[in-house]
Amino acid sequence: MKSAQTIANDVRDGSSSAVAELQRSLARIAERNDELNVFLYVDVEGATAAASAIDERRSRGEDVGPLAGVPIALKDNLCQIGIPTTCSSKILEGWRPPYSATIVDRLIAAGAVPVGKTNLDEFAMGSSTENSAFGPTRNPLDPSRVPGGSSGGSAAAVAADMTSISIGSDTGGSIRQPAALCGLVGMKPTYGLVSRYGLIAFSSSLDQIGPFAKTVGDAALLLEVIAGHDPLDATSLPEPAPSLVAHVNDGMAGKRVGLVRELYEGADESVVASVRAAAEALREAGCEIVELSIPELRLGLSAYYLIAPAEASSNLARYDGVRFGRRVDGEDVTAMMEATRTAGFGAEVKRRIMLGTYALSAGYYDAYYGQALKVRTLTIQAFARAYAQVDLLLGATTPGVAFKFGEKSNDPMAMYLNDVFTIPTNLAGDPAVSVPFGRGEENLPIGVQLLGPPRSEAQLFAAARVLEIADGRA
Template structure:
């Protein structure tokens, strides 16, 4: 059942939140050992929330638009008293004393957080293979990755363990796993959703967004979590845009740009589905043009300087002094070093080193400084493109879900998984991945719709057209 239908049933008293939770927990119990989706299932907390929703319904109070909807949370979202690890040994056992704004908003809307999902350690990866607690398996083919870094949240929704999930997207970490798991994923405009309580990877790029089985569910979830938060200075001051009301706006009269750089190097089955999507949009009344934005090719290299640079600073706090894991040693520096050596995995260490180097005296201008210039050019290039078209179209990922170990030996091959998604993060804009057809081995393919800042309503309406046509 969709989140919208479930919430409606709960509000009408036809289904109890407690029953809806039980259904979710059964699905989790059935496959979590196999798929390694949840790192922690908060049964007691979820049951208490569900009861509160049922009590509200029984006493005639409206529990909110997500009444009784089980929601999975990426384990880099802080939840008071509930273990939060970012899939890292260094935070093993840590229970935050506070809750992320997005989780508070979900709960206030009647949703029932069921637990914390697996991710690439500190969201650094594209397959969930860098998790310190083992990889998540793709529910559609357990021999393959679910994508990443929000692989656990994508798998939770794809496996029917929860109708909705939250992920975070720094360079594609919502859209790519959504594509690989055959569901909808939204990377909102930077600042649309509060980051308060999201364990930072790269602060200028991170953004929280929803996973859902339908465009409408994703729109509803995003509406609930979006909007200014005084605890996040970078959150946009304007009221959040209405999304659900615009879902059926269609694409008639919209100008859509099929971007050659956003299919370049993708597998043939992926390219074919993007072409088919362009045709579907045209059939629905859009005017499709083909265009090239050469600056997008610079995104990957700029991203792999900016994101690690910020990460090297964001992750400096994990030193064994205040919380999380501590590896004892005779002396402070040695304790810091031992803690970080054992606490962080290889990919995290690689990025900390990359970022530290990029910011170092003597290298800053050549690396970090240069990357910032590329970022500015990227923003300009998008701005020019949006003078010609309303929406950009491309692939979300270069291939369908790949097999475990296929890309772990070569970090660069793994990094290329995000080549189509990274430019949106660098520009701080919005993008949606929507399932559209299948490819190799019958696995799902996602196409990506990109728009300028605060264009979510437009993008979701276009995604809805593709959802119907698919």
């Protein structure tokens, strides 16, 4: 599979065409989608029209953008006008949004060709895609295993060479974890760097859109296109998109990197070995490695599993059968709403709505939600102290390699523990990237995680690039 950078260059210089690149992508989807269940919807017609338009504009000598003719997969919690958008939930089945997410407009303006919508855990709640109402996605590297989640479909699209890049969203690790399990680069940017307008909310103060790619360069390019202030998102950072691609090869000489005990302890041996090897690779690239302990991070999981459900319980109230989506009839409006929600939501979504409703309800707010917000403060302060000492932090992305279907799906707590290393950065709003480094059991990929202070994406990509080279992949 060509990288996105190569495709865009080829389309721009005429050695390939957007239509040809799209056809290659569609052929690959046709070949493997039945088996892997990656795409919930493929927009052959719209993508073909978009690709033809790009080729035509190029033939007229127009600049067709940094992602010219690059097929891209969108997680199915992003709105694209007129395209079925489900969040992998029965409650939204058949809904076609009358508007597009800001990042979808930006991707199209940059020449990218959205080919379709990818599977996810329902409403992005999960770590395996097993919570999708439309069946799980299989890991292209080993179809008996999960691709991770919640952005499992977007990760699998790239891992299966259906597209070179894709978009996911990360609330507690939903980009980084599937990136690790599928052998990809995946980044959760600084909260507010990428507009959330048109991203169907799970947990508004934690959700952030980010890129999947096979290479660090492609991930940087994609993030550069979608980042930057958006007046339609009040939580969007005020500044324009940072320059990222230009800094990918800046190297890490003279930087200090903290190896954080709480971000790998308890992981599988092979994972810990990969993290140590990554530290060694960074040392060889001129970094100083500092061993750190940040005990506050251990509290992240508890805080996350109260804050995210609390916000979700409110964000998901609007699925009531009145204005859009599915309705199940009832005697009166309350019965209708209850029947609609009971039939429309899956078990995990119900579990989290219940948990969040409980955490916000009278008499429990202070003990649960209120306390979680304070732990969030502790997390932010702890990270800030660490970044006063070092430039970046290093740890594992997941405790293990891709697991088998059913292995954790009957035990919510075991599934939640899978997010223990990724959650703290969501709480803090900081960026982090997962980059493949080393292999584990069955030769499955392992991801290591690099974490940085707010707005440190360029440096994170530079560090990821060092590891990409050291891992022998480029």
